[in-house]
Amino acid sequence: MIDLKALRDDPDTARASQVARGADPALVDQLLAADERRRSLLSAFEQQRAEQKELSRSIGKAAPSEREAVLGRAKQLAEQVKDAEAQADAAAEELDRLLWAMPNIIVDGVPAGGEEDFVELRQVGTPRDLAAEGIEVQDHLAIAEGLRAIDTERGAKVGGSRFYFLTGIGSLLEMALLQWTLNRLVDEGFTPMTTPTLVRPEIMAGTGFLGAHADEVYRLAADDLYLVGTSEVALAGYHSNEILDLTDGPVRYAGFSACYRREAGSHGKDVRGIIRTHQFHKVEMFVYAPIEEAEAEHERMLAFEEASLTALGLPYRVIDVAAGDLGSSAARKYDCEAWLPSQQRWLELTSTSNCTTFQARRLGIRERTADGRTRPAATLNGTGVTTRWLVALLENHQQADGSVVVPEPLRPYLGGRELLEVVR
RNA sequence: GGAGACGUCGCAUAGUCAGGUCUAGUGCGCAUCCCUGCUAAGGAUGUGAGCCCGCAAGGGCUCCGUGGGUUCAAAUCCCACCGUCUCCGCCA
Numbered sequence: 001m002i003d004l005k006a007l008r009d010d011p012d013t014a015r016a017s018q019v020a021r022g023a024d025p026a027l028v029d030q031l032l033a034a035d036e037r038r039r040s041l042l043s044a045f046e047q048q049r050a051e052q053k054e055l056s057r058s059i060g061k062a063a064p065s066e067r068e069a070v071l072g073r074a075k076q077l078a079e080q081v082k083d084a085e086a087q088a089d090a091a092a093e094e095l096d097r098l099l100w101a102m103p104n105i106i107v108d109g110v111p112a113g114g115e116e117d118f119v120e121l122r123q124v125g126t127p128r129d130l131a132a133e134g135i136e137v138q139d140h141l142a143i144a145e146g147l148r149a150i151d152t153e154r155g156a157k158v159g160g161s162r163f164y165f166l167t168g169i170g171s172l173l174e175m176a177l178l179q180w181t182l183n184r185l186v187d188e189g190f191t192p193m194t195t196p197t198l199v200r201p202e203i204m205a206g207t208g209f210l211g212a213h214a215d216e217v218y219r220l221a222a223d224d225l226y227l228v229g230t231s232e233v234a235l236a237g238y239h240s241n242e243i244l245d246l247t248d249g250p251v252r253y254a255g256f257s258a259c260y261r262r263e264a265g266s267h268g269k270d271v272r273g274i275i276r277t278h279q280f281h282k283v284e285m286f287v288y289a290p291i292e293e294a295e296a297e298h299e300r301m302l303a304f305e306e307a308s309l310t311a312l313g314l315p316y317r318v319i320d321v322a323a324g325d326l327g328s329s330a331a332r333k334y335d336c337e338a339w340l341p342s343q344q345r346w347l348e349l350t351s352t353s354n355c356t357t358f359q360a361r362r363l364g365i366r367e368r369t370a371d372g373r374t375r376p377a378a379t380l381n382g383t384g385v386t387t388r389w390l391v392a393l394l395e396n397h398q399q400a401d402g403s404v405v406v407p408e409p410l411r412p413y414l415g416g417r418e419l420l421e422v423v424r
Numbered sequence: 425g426g427a428g429a430c431g432u433c434g435c436a437u438a439g440u441c442a443g444g445u446c447u448a449g450u451g452c453g454c455a456u457c458c459c460u461g462c463u464a465a466g467g468a469u470g471u472g473a474g475c476c477c478g479c480a481a482g483g484g485c486u487c488c489g490u491g492g493g494u495u496c497a498a499a500u501c502c503c504a505c506c507g508u509c510u511c512c513g514c515c516a
Contacts, residue, residue: 074496
């Protein structure tokens with residue numbers, strides 16, 4: 001959630017943020033009114049409560065003759081206090097409801113508008129001219145079937161549509177990607193983590209995934225648990241309700257987990273292959289940082305993602321996602337999209353978000369500053385690598401005979417193999 | 425799955441049976457200061473979080489795993505839930 005005091009001091013920034021997101025700026029004024037109301041009712045309650053405590057304490061030492069009279073007054077006061085508390089609670093609840101409905105305030109410079117209004121920051125690498133190389137372009141599934149790397153038919157038999165098996169070299173290639181990325185993140189000072197994939201409601205809500213996109217999340221009703229769509233959820237919950245020491249710099253985690261997404265509302269979209277699936281694997285970067293260092297950490301994660309794509313020989317572009325397409329927690333988001341030869345379009349491979357102190361407030365994540373005070377920390381997340389990268393890898397490195405060249409960095413993880421050959 | 429024990433202000437503990445200066449005691453740790461030529465030892469003071477009022481000084485409220493309830497009054501009594509530990513059973 002956002003900082004109420006900051007909102008009180010500077011409501012215009014919040015209104016402008018709402019407008020940029022295409023959201024309702026009136027929410028800001030509703031918040032201000034609810035805040036005002038809550039504070040006045042809280043003060044009234046606290047004053048009465050203090051009075052009641054005073055009186056109640058006096059009963060123990062009251063003379064027997066006065067006892068009855070004091071007790072009578074105390075009972076009366078107790079009724080009033082109960083009433084005042086109920087009013088204060090109701091006002092707090094209303095404020096809370098509004099507060100949880102308010103998305104994060106965007107970072108200055110984020111493009112306004114919706115999904116189509118992103119700003120392309122740069123393109124790196126040049127897509128191969130496959131036609132000029134005499135290659136009849138195959139899509140990732142066709143290539144993978146030649147390599148016996150992916151089996152979507154049996155995936156559907158076992159799990160339904162949007163499920164798949166990675167088989168043989170497909171499975172090995174995924175493992176190679178995951179491990180290569182994890183190792184490099186360890187070198188960068190990230191602590192590797194294998195995380196829970198089922199989480200409690202308050203953790204899922206705290207990360208902001210139960211807002212507008214709640215129907216994307218699997219819920220196990222019998223146990224009241226949610227399946228995570230990314231280990232960001234578990235890693236954000238990891239330090240919930242804790243006070244961290246960030247005086248030596250940000251705390252960085254590299255989480256590995258399976259990820260589950262319902263893909264509700266995407267019927268007929270990306271139905272072929274493994275571009276959009278209900279389950280995949282991901283290495284996720286997650287950082288807890290002092291707010292002053294958040295933007296620098298964000299750039300660092302983006303740089304890591306770009307280095308990965310470059311090392312794998314994947315042409316990509318970086319976009320600064322527009323305000324309306326950010327999701328409730330993010331204040332800024334950069335996506336990296338790799339070139340997809342079979343569709344002649346860009347495909348999102350990474351996404352890194354600066355959530356400033358928004359998630360931290362919901363989850364009770366604070367830091368103790370050098371002067372001994374506490375304040376909410378900033379949280380950031382970014383994609384390390386995902387199963388989807390196989391799609392870009394197979395397509396961009398395909399050869400005329402259906403084989404696929406293994407990018408140099410992955411070879412050590414595949415026993416030195418340089419080429420994945422078609423299985424006859 | 426069965427049986428039992430237990431969740432207290434960084435850590436460790438007292439308090440819970442018999443509700444009322446518990447406005448949560450004590451030890452350790454930590455911080456500042458004092459004393460000692462240095463060291464060791466000692467002493468004093470302070471030391472949880474959140475919120476509200478206030479320019480400030482200061483004052484007030486909430487929190488003893490979480491949420492309800494009983495009561496004038498709840499760490500303490502009642503109920504539910506969550507978690508931890510021990511033993512048994514089962515199991516990758």
